[in-house]
Amino acid sequence: MKKRDKNLLKTSLVLVGAALIISGCSSKNGMATTSNMNSKFMKVSKINIQEVCNVQDKGITSVLTTASKYNKIAKSEGLEFMRLGMKTSQYIKSTQMAVKNGSDLVDIVNKKKKKTGTVSTSFAAWRACSFAISALQQAHDAKTTWKLATPGDGFTY
Amino acid sequence: MLLKMIKTTVLFVFATTSLNATDFNDQAEKDRLALIKYFEAKFEDPQKNKNTFFPYSTDDELKNGFIKGLKHQDFAKGNYAFNKDGRAQYEEINEMPPYEDAIEEGEEIYAKKFANGKAFSSCFPNPTIAGDYPIFDDKKSEVITLGVAINRCLTLNNEKKWKISKGKMAKLQAYFSYETTQAQKQVDVKINSAAAASAYNRGKEYYYTQRGYLKLSCASCHVQGAGKRVRNEKMSQLLGHTTHFPVFRLKWAGLGTLERRMSGCIKDEGQVPPKATSTEMKELLYFMSYMSNGMNVDGPDIRK
Numbered sequence: 001m002k003k004r005d006k007n008l009l010k011t012s013l014v015l016v017g018a019a020l021i022i023s024g025c026s027s028k029n030g031m032a033t034t035s036n037m038n039s040k041f042m043k044v045s046k047i048n049i050q051e052v053c054n055v056q057d058k059g060i061t062s063v064l065t066t067a068s069k070y071n072k073i074a075k076s077e078g079l080e081f082m083r084l085g086m087k088t089s090q091y092i093k094s095t096q097m098a099v100k101n102g103s104d105l106v107d108i109v110n111k112k113k114k115k116t117g118t119v120s121t122s123f124a125a126w127r128a129c130s131f132a133i134s135a136l137q138q139a140h141d142a143k144t145t146w147k148l149a150t151p152g153d154g155f156t157y
Numbered sequence: 158m159l160l161k162m163i164k165t166t167v168l169f170v171f172a173t174t175s176l177n178a179t180d181f182n183d184q185a186e187k188d189r190l191a192l193i194k195y196f197e198a199k200f201e202d203p204q205k206n207k208n209t210f211f212p213y214s215t216d217d218e219l220k221n222g223f224i225k226g227l228k229h230q231d232f233a234k235g236n237y238a239f240n241k242d243g244r245a246q247y248e249e250i251n252e253m254p255p256y257e258d259a260i261e262e263g264e265e266i267y268a269k270k271f272a273n274g275k276a277f278s279s280c281f282p283n284p285t286i287a288g289d290y291p292i293f294d295d296k297k298s299e300v301i302t303l304g305v306a307i308n309r310c311l312t313l314n315n316e317k318k319w320k321i322s323k324g325k326m327a328k329l330q331a332y333f334s335y336e337t338t339q340a341q342k343q344v345d346v347k348i349n350s351a352a353a354a355s356a357y358n359r360g361k362e363y364y365y366t367q368r369g370y371l372k373l374s375c376a377s378c379h380v381q382g383a384g385k386r387v388r389n390e391k392m393s394q395l396l397g398h399t400t401h402f403p404v405f406r407l408k409w410a411g412l413g414t415l416e417r418r419m420s421g422c423i424k425d426e427g428q429v430p431p432k433a434t435s436t437e438m439k440e441l442l443y444f445m446s447y448m449s450n451g452m453n454v455d456g457p458d459i460r461k
Contacts, residue, residue, distance in 0.1 A: 078437055080429040081370045087429050131370060135428075138367060146365040149376045152191025157198070157209055 041140035044070065044133060053129035055122040060099060063125045067092050071132035079139050081131040084117065085110040088135070091128035095121050182348035185357050185447050192380075192448055193229050196396045199384065200227040200239050211385065218386070233400045233452045235460070236393035239384060243391065247459065256331060256405040256457045259412045263332025266325055271314040277329070280310035287330070287337035288344040288400075288454040291443045293353035300356050300439035303330055304414060308434075321433035322417035327403040330414060334403065334456035344400060344449040360444030363437055364395075369427030375441075378422075390461070399446045401458035408461065415442060 055063050071088045074080045081088050086108055094106045098121045106124040108117040119127075148154040199210045204219035211219055224239050237244045267277045267284060278284075290303035301309070304321040307329060311318055319326045348354050364375045376395070378387075383394035402415040409417075416433040419441065423430035431437035 075429075078429075078431055078435075079368065081427055082424065082429050083370055083427055134370065138372060142366040142368075145367065146362055146374070149365045149374060149381065150188070150361070151195040151380065152188050155195075155381075157195065 041136045044136040045140040047133055049130050049133050053126050053133070055125050060122060060125045063129045064092060064096055067125065067128040067132045070136060071128070074132055074135040077139065079135040081135050084108050088128050088131040091124050095124040095128060181350055181354045184354065185348050188361065189448055189450060192396055196232060196383070196394050197228060201225065203384065214386065230452060232394060232397035233455045235397055235401065236391055240391045250459050254459060256412055256459065259328045259331045260335045260457065263328040266329045267332055271316050273314055275314055277310060280313065284333050284336040285340040285342055287334040287456065288342050291346060291439060291446055293348065293350065293356060293443070295350050295352060298352045299436065300443045302439050302442055303333065304416060305434055305439065321414060322420070323411060323413050327412040327414050330403045331412060331457040334454060337454040338456060342454055344446060344452050344454060346443065346446045346450055348447065356440045357444055357447060360440035363441045364444055371427045373426045375422065395445065395448055397449055397452055399442070399449045400452050400454055401456040403456065404458050404460045406460050412457065
């Protein structure tokens with residue numbers, strides 16, 4: 001092969017390589033939504049909520065510790081639950097305060113801090129714990145289920 | 158000979174890869190067309206399609222409560238596209254729209270000078286832009302909603318940012334929306350890069366993901382659930398959701414932005430909503446707005 005031909009071949013290889021790189025960086029294949037949530041929540045997905053959040057068996061302090069542990073992750077992932085205007089973290093905090101003060105009741109308050117109801121400390125602890133873990137388990141399941149609800153993707157009618 | 162072969166190969170590879178690289182909105186277009194097809198099928202004749210789409214509705218409700226044979230553009234009216242009773246009430250309220258003052262105030266805000274002597278027209282010389290947002294800023298690699306763009310304009314002119322959900326923000330957006338409607342423009346959200354397509358995909362995933370203690374996705378109510386009744390309200394459909402914001406909501410007794418509405422929806426699902434300027438919220442609105450591409454902008458409007 002002549003020197004001129006060799007140079008041409010080199011140049012064309014470089015150009016083809018560049019084209020492929022551009023295509024790879026910008027094509028739809030590079031667009032896939034990536035998330036490491038699956039592996040992150042794999043362990044949580046196997047937790048038996050009825051078991052670990054059972055106040056009678058585990059004790060209220062242990063259940064609240066479990067709630068705090070998992071709600072911290074849920075919060076950081078933007079998955080924290082709320083009900084009756086109270087976030088899971090509010091349930092945890094209010095229940096901890098009630099236990100500390102020797103009270104059996106937790107006040108439900110709305111966003112203006114106005115009392116709207118009352119629940120027992122054991123129920124509030126159960127709710128906080130089950131909410132914290134469910135948020136993560138749900139997110140784990142959703143990684144495979146969301147497309148099934150999408151017209152054109154997996155939803156059929 | 159060798160030179161010719163190399164030239165042809167290089168040209169061919171470049172042509173192929175370039176074509177591949179420009180289809181950033183391929184998936185989004187597929188999704189949008191599939192959604193139009195789904196809603197046109199669903200609302201073609203609710204009574205006839207009861208078993209497929211409305212198994213829990215009564216025959217009477219399906220026969221007398223729905224406007225049939227809806228086509229793409231009809232859905233810009235939201236729930237009132239198909240809801241007979243709701244449509245009648247909506248038209249009655251719209252005889253004296255409660256958002257008219259807000260449009261005028263929005264126009265005043267648009268014209269009012271900042272402390273530095275400039276005005277919003279320095280950032281938005283053309284106010285008929287409601288259908289163009291959200292946009293994807295490739296330099297910053299993030300979605301820019303109209304609210305964020307307005308706040309960017311304020312900070313650029315040494316003014317304080319506004320709250321995204323209501324107040325002046327909603328009024329200025331009402332003016333933009335009104336001007337866009339008057340100019341008979343359509344929603345025209347663009348996906349021009351791989352990063353934009355990824356943002357769209359994340360927004361789409363957020364929309365279809367079950368969340369909150371009720372384990373509902375946005376789609377549970379507004380795709381599969383659209384047209385079904387909850388208490389005495391028929392749920393609206395995703396197609397056309399973003400065409401008419403900001404809206405004057407009777408529940409709010411005032412005007413609110415799309416971010417405000419979405420925040421309420423996510424709370425209703427039983428989850429703490431993302432902040433109005435968070436990546437999650439912006440990408441969610443990006444997806445939703447793309448789904449309304451090609452539909453007439455029809456805001457501001459009134460909702461229950």
